[in-house]
Every structure is written in structure tokens, then in C-alpha cells.
Amino acid sequence: MWNRIEGAPREEIEALQLKRLRDTAERVYHLVPFYKKKFDEQGIHPSQIKSLADLARLPFTTKQDLRDHYPFGLFTVPMDQVVRIHSSSGTTGKPTVVGYTQHDMGVWTEVMARTYAMAGVGAQDVVHNAYGYGLFTGGLGFHYGAEKVGAAVVPSSGGFTKRQLLLMKDFGATILACTPSFALHMSEVALEEGYDIKRDFKLRAGFFGAEPASQGLRQALKDAWGIIYIEAYGLSEIIGPGVAAGCPHGSLHVFEDHFIPEVIDPETGEVLPDGEEGELVFTTVTKQALPIIRYRTKDITTLHRRPCKCGRTLVTMDSVVGRSDDMLIVNGVNVFPSQVEHVLTKVEGTTPNYVIVVDKKGVLDKLEVWVEVDETTFADGIGALEALKKRLEAEMLNELYINAKVKLVEPKTLERSMGKAQRIIDKRQVEGGKK
Amino acid sequence: MRSKYSVKQLSIFLENRKGRLLEVTKVLSDAGINIRALAMAESAEFGILRLVVNNPEKAKTALSSAGFTVKEQDVFAVEVEDAPGSFYKVVKILAEADINIDYTYAFVGGTQKAVLIFKVPEEMLDNALKALSTGGITLVEPLFFYD
Incomplete structure (x- = not known):
């Protein structure tokens, strides 16, 4: 466990969440006209947030809201405090833009370090990072986290499969980070190229995310590479990868001291109890540049609050089973x-x-x-x-x-x-x- | 000159899949359409069938009601000797008049004559007809094709 909070008593986590939620609500209410208007329309003032249950009274934020305020309209800091900007493709020509302060980079790096800690990644490891580097948050998110835990990171980015295999072998990569489909593609190319995968490569774990993966694909990756499979979940609007990570016992733990999850009925917006399937919604409670209240991810999943064998007390989510909109994920x-x-x-x-x-x-x-x-x-x-x-x-x-x-x-x-x-x-x- | 010499050509976009050409030709056959000239242009995935027929209106209606999208365009035809150098002579006149040829196709007529069909850009059509006429080339009236 990277941070003791991951296994802290629930009361401690929830007390921290409440304090941070109130700070974030105050922050957006006073600094972002969009949120002031939304809060006022809902008839709620940040000072009325007395318990975590009050989160349900706050307004939602959608991807469209981000686009409507393109590029920096929802930022709560002046641009001289922003140290990083990422962006995803847009539906009508306008991309979605996210920004990070130095503090936010610290949060991101911290949750990515927690992700790597799921497989005990540290100074002894060589991380081969084949997530795309660039505007997409995958590459740099996995990069900074790997440095934080002290591993040597190979920033190979995507493509050039044969060269990647050569580097993985020659540099003795122990950890692979990429989309599951690319990992399987690499294993197939490795066989074609005549590699003896388990002898030529030293991989012991893979961090896979950015797209849904079937149980069959997961098993195929474990078998082909002889590795443990760690699921990574995230989205750029919340922070990038590092929103939730899978432990070796297969539970996907949400780093809820930074990102409070809820599951709602996508039709009515009503909050659903644990164990019921619905749309995942996140409120970031530690971000500075772009705090987001109740962001509708459109991902369909279920939350559970139950102790995990790994010792973490953080809420867990099921792997995403679908979308409440028509978004397709094509090679990540x-x-x-x-x-x-x-x-x-x-x-x-x-x-x-x-x-x-x-x-x-x-x-x-x-x-x-x-x-x-x-x-x-x-x-x-x-x-x-x-x-x-x-x-x-x-x-x-x-x-x-x-x-x-x-x-x-x-x-x-x-x-x-x-x-x-x-x-x-x-x-x-x-x-x-x-x- | 345009109204006198322009010939209606029908273009039909076809995906490269089995039986598609059969379907077009069946529609035309069933409608009693006589194909006077044709050309087929193709790529790996699709093709364009170009036809000059005896009754363009009727053919267009039949094809449209069978679900094909048909585009009608003006082309023109010239009659030349079925002998070496004839095609060259026509193309040379057009080239000298600075007229681009989009495409051309030909067929041999009944006697010692051959008929060449040309598609040139819309805005060049009049100039093309003028140049050929001045150059002594016989332009073919559409009635030659139509009933």
C-alpha cells in the first residue's frame, strides 16, 4: 500500500472526504460563474453541505459543459499557475481541455504511484510504457507515477511493435503499461518474430486500461506474458489514469480520498445504493485547476463498500460494463x-x-x-x-x-x-x- | 451548338459486389432499353457504369425506381473514319483548344465509321464543339443514339 489512507477506517476516509468536498464546493462556487449559477439554481449554498449525503444535492457536470467553456472557462486558477494542459478530441471540432497546477500534478503522481504499488513496483523495476505520449493523459500519467515509485521508465509510446519488443527484451522490462489490445498484439508479434516469450522477457506485471477488456482477453494476456494483470481506470476529466486501480485480489479500488464516486440512475439522476448498477459520477475534491462537481462519466458500473483481502478499505467498482451514451472505444x-x-x-x-x-x-x-x-x-x-x-x-x-x-x-x-x-x-x- | 450536339449520358455508381452489374443490366433489359455505348470505370471497391442509351428518360426512371442513383450528364460524340490517326486528329484539336478531356470511349459503327464519345468539363463543352466543328470533324447529333 502506497498511502496508509487506502486502508484507513471508513470514518477517517469519510471525514476527510467531507472536509475536502466542502472546500471544493466553496472553491468552485466563488471562482467559477458556471458553478455559482448551477448551485443557485439547485438552491444550495456550499455552507449547507453538512454531510456526504448532501453531495446528492449538488448539480451535475457534463462533457458538454466542458466544451461550452472551452478552453479554460471552468478553471479556478489563473493560467500562470497551470503547469500542464491535456486535451481529448471533440465532437464538434472543440476538444475537451483539462489543466493541472503543480499541486494537481502531485495528486496525479500520487494516485499513479498507488496504482503501481498494486504490484509492488519500485526501484528494482523497469517500466515499459507503451501508452501514447501526448495530449492523451495515458502516457504521461503512467510515466510520472513510475518515476515517483523509483522505477526506470522507458517512454516508448505506441506503435513500432517490433522495436518495442526489442527494447523490452534488451532493457529487461519487468512492467508493461499499455492498452490490453496492444499488449495482446505485442505478444502475437513476439511469437511471429520467434521470441520465446517467457524466457526472453522478464515481465511480471502489466497495467492495462483505457478500454474495456473481456475476461478472455485478460486471461490471454496473463497466459501469453506470464504476468499478473492490474486494471487501471481513469478519465482525463477527473485526472487521467489513476482514478481507480485493481489490487491483486481483483478489486478495482477507487482513490476516493481524491475522487468521490457515486452511481446514479442515468435517466432520473437519482443516486443508487451500493450494489446497484448505474452511471458512474465523480466529484474531484483535491484538484485546483479544474475541480469538477459530479461529473457524469457515462460509464456503467456498480460500487461496493466491503473489506478487501488486500487490506484496503476504499470503495471498489466493478469493471465498466458499458456506456450510457453511444461512445465507442477503438483501440483506447x-x-x-x-x-x-x-x-x-x-x-x-x-x-x-x-x-x-x-x-x-x-x-x-x-x-x-x-x-x-x-x-x-x-x-x-x-x-x-x-x-x-x-x-x-x-x-x-x-x-x-x-x-x-x-x-x-x-x-x-x-x-x-x-x-x-x-x-x-x-x-x-x-x-x-x-x- | 450545345443544345444541338449534347448527348445525355447516364452514370451509375456501383459497389464492387457480386451480381451488381447483373442487376443493372436486368433493369435495363426489362425496361426494353437499348444500350448504344458504354464504359466502365473501376477502383478496387467500386465502379462507375456510364451509358448512352436509346431512351435516357425511360432508362433513368427504370433505374431510379429500382433503387439505383443515376446521374445524367452532357457528353458529345464525333464520327471519324475507322482508320489509323482518326482518334489522334480529334484529340489534337481539343488539346490545341486547351480543352481537358475527363474521359472518352468509343465504338465502331456499322460502316467504315467509328464513333467517339467525349466528356469534357461543363464550362468547356461549347468551346470543344466549336473547335471540332471548325476543325472539320463531324459532330454526331443525339438522334443518332435515341429512338
Whole structure:
């Protein structure tokens, strides 16, 4: 255990949460006009927060709220105190922006250190970090945490699988951090390249997150690499990776002294009791640059408060089983159908009629967008159509950060269903998951 | 000159899948449409079928009601000797008049003649007809194709 608070008596954790919640509520109420207005509309003043149950009286924050205040409208500190900015792709061209003060970086590094401590990672370890470095919080989150626990970190980022394998072998990596699908892909390439995985590599644990993983995929990774599987859960709006981490007993512990979780009914917004499935909501209680009240993650899960064999008393959450919106996770990247639609509307010559097809190509996800061409486009000939296809693919990469394959289909051929359009065909199977 | 010499061409976008061409041709056959000239352009995943038919309106209606999206465009046709150098002569005139050719296709007529069909950019169509006419090339009236 990295920090004793992870195993502290519940009363101690809850007292700390209440104090921090009140501070955060005061902070956002007085510093962010958006929150003052929201609190006033709900008829609650931060001084009326007397117990953790009062959290349910506070207003929600949505991804749309973040976009509406693009880029820094919800920050509570002047920019000279911000030391880091991350961003995720946006649905209408505007990305979601998150910022960190030096203090926030400390919180992030702390929760990532706790994550690494789940497998006892320390100075003796070499962490091979194949999460993407960049605007995505995965790469740098795992990087700072690894340094904090004293490990040697190899910032390899994504791609270049064969070179990654060579480095993992030659540098004696003991810890792998990446998306589960990429880890499986690496194991397959390792076999093709003639590696004797268990002899050539010294891996003992992997930290996997950023996308859902079936039990089958988890087992396959454990078997292929001979490692223990640690689940990492997080989202950039809350802090990045490090919101919750799996212990060796398989419980996903939420670092609730920093991020208070609730599960709500996504329809009514009512808080659900422990053990009931609903939408996960987080309130950050220690962040300075961008504190967020009751952020709706759209992730569907269940919370449990029960002692864990690992000794932690922190609330646990089940692995996320689905989404309450239409977001797709494609090789760790979040994709909303509306983003695809935005690209199509932007590029002339396509009707906004399209279907997104997600499938597995080996272990990696592949995304195809089937787009109906309209009669004005195809009349210009094959060259114009090929150019259109390339342009759409380039725009998808540019705006959504994904390699999508565009397939042009005959006008009026895509299924027109009654009512809600069938926009997504997801051929991937996640056991235990549901739509 | 445009109204006198422009010929209606139908373009149909087709995905490369089995039986698709069969379906188009069946629709035309059932509607009693005679195909006078055709060209097929293709890529790995899709193709465009271009047709000059005896009754463009009827063909368009039949194809549309069968679910195909049809684009109608103006092309023009010239008649040349079925002999070496004929095609060259036409292309040379167009090149000298600075006219881009989008695409062209041809068929051999009944006698010693060949018919060439040209698609040029909309805004160049009039100039193309003028240049060819001045250059002594025989332009084919649409009635040659239509019933």
C-alpha cells in the first residue's frame, strides 16, 4: 500500500472526504460563474453541505459543459499557475481541455504511484510504457507515477511493435503499461518474430486500461506474458489514469480520498445504493485547476463498500460494463458517432448517411465508416471518389485521432431504420458487457 | 451548338459486389432499353457504369425506381473514319483548344465509321464543339443514339 489512507477506517476516509468536498464546493462556487449559477439554481449554498449525503444535492457536470467553456472557462486558477494542459478530441471540432497546477500534478503522481504499488513496483523495476505520449493523459500519467515509485521508465509510446519488443527484451522490462489490445498484439508479434516469450522477457506485471477488456482477453494476456494483470481506470476529466486501480485480489479500488464516486440512475439522476448498477459520477475534491462537481462519466458500473483481502478499505467498482451514451472505444481512443458525422458534414460530397462498423482485426480494433456517396460526387469519376475517400480518412485521423477506413457505398443503400438511425455495428464481443 | 450536339449520358455508381452489374443490366433489359455505348470505370471497391442509351428518360426512371442513383450528364460524340490517326486528329484539336478531356470511349459503327464519345468539363463543352466543328470533324447529333 502506497498511502496508509487506502486502508484507513471508513470514518477517517469519510471525514476527510467531507472536509475536502466542502472546500471544493466553496472553491468552485466563488471562482467559477458556471458553478455559482448551477448551485443557485439547485438552491444550495456550499455552507449547507453538512454531510456526504448532501453531495446528492449538488448539480451535475457534463462533457458538454466542458466544451461550452472551452478552453479554460471552468478553471479556478489563473493560467500562470497551470503547469500542464491535456486535451481529448471533440465532437464538434472543440476538444475537451483539462489543466493541472503543480499541486494537481502531485495528486496525479500520487494516485499513479498507488496504482503501481498494486504490484509492488519500485526501484528494482523497469517500466515499459507503451501508452501514447501526448495530449492523451495515458502516457504521461503512467510515466510520472513510475518515476515517483523509483522505477526506470522507458517512454516508448505506441506503435513500432517490433522495436518495442526489442527494447523490452534488451532493457529487461519487468512492467508493461499499455492498452490490453496492444499488449495482446505485442505478444502475437513476439511469437511471429520467434521470441520465446517467457524466457526472453522478464515481465511480471502489466497495467492495462483505457478500454474495456473481456475476461478472455485478460486471461490471454496473463497466459501469453506470464504476468499478473492490474486494471487501471481513469478519465482525463477527473485526472487521467489513476482514478481507480485493481489490487491483486481483483478489486478495482477507487482513490476516493481524491475522487468521490457515486452511481446514479442515468435517466432520473437519482443516486443508487451500493450494489446497484448505474452511471458512474465523480466529484474531484483535491484538484485546483479544474475541480469538477459530479461529473457524469457515462460509464456503467456498480460500487461496493466491503473489506478487501488486500487490506484496503476504499470503495471498489466493478469493471465498466458499458456506456450510457453511444461512445465507442477503438483501440483506447474514444469515438462518438457525432464526431464522425461532423467530419462527413464538413467534407462536401457526402450525405450525412453513414454506418460505423467496428470489428477486430486480429486483436486490434478496426473501424470502418461506410458512407453513401451522392450523385454529384460520383459523376466526377473514379479519381474524385478516391480523393474523397482519402480526404475523409485524413479528416478522421486529424479530428478523431483514429485510423478509420472509409468505404464508399451506393446512395440510398444503407439501412434506413424507423426512428433512431442504426449508426453503429459493433462486431466485437466483450463478455459480461452489454449494450 | 450545345443544345444541338449534347448527348445525355447516364452514370451509375456501383459497389464492387457480386451480381451488381447483373442487376443493372436486368433493369435495363426489362425496361426494353437499348444500350448504344458504354464504359466502365473501376477502383478496387467500386465502379462507375456510364451509358448512352436509346431512351435516357425511360432508362433513368427504370433505374431510379429500382433503387439505383443515376446521374445524367452532357457528353458529345464525333464520327471519324475507322482508320489509323482518326482518334489522334480529334484529340489534337481539343488539346490545341486547351480543352481537358475527363474521359472518352468509343465504338465502331456499322460502316467504315467509328464513333467517339467525349466528356469534357461543363464550362468547356461549347468551346470543344466549336473547335471540332471548325476543325472539320463531324459532330454526331443525339438522334443518332435515341429512338
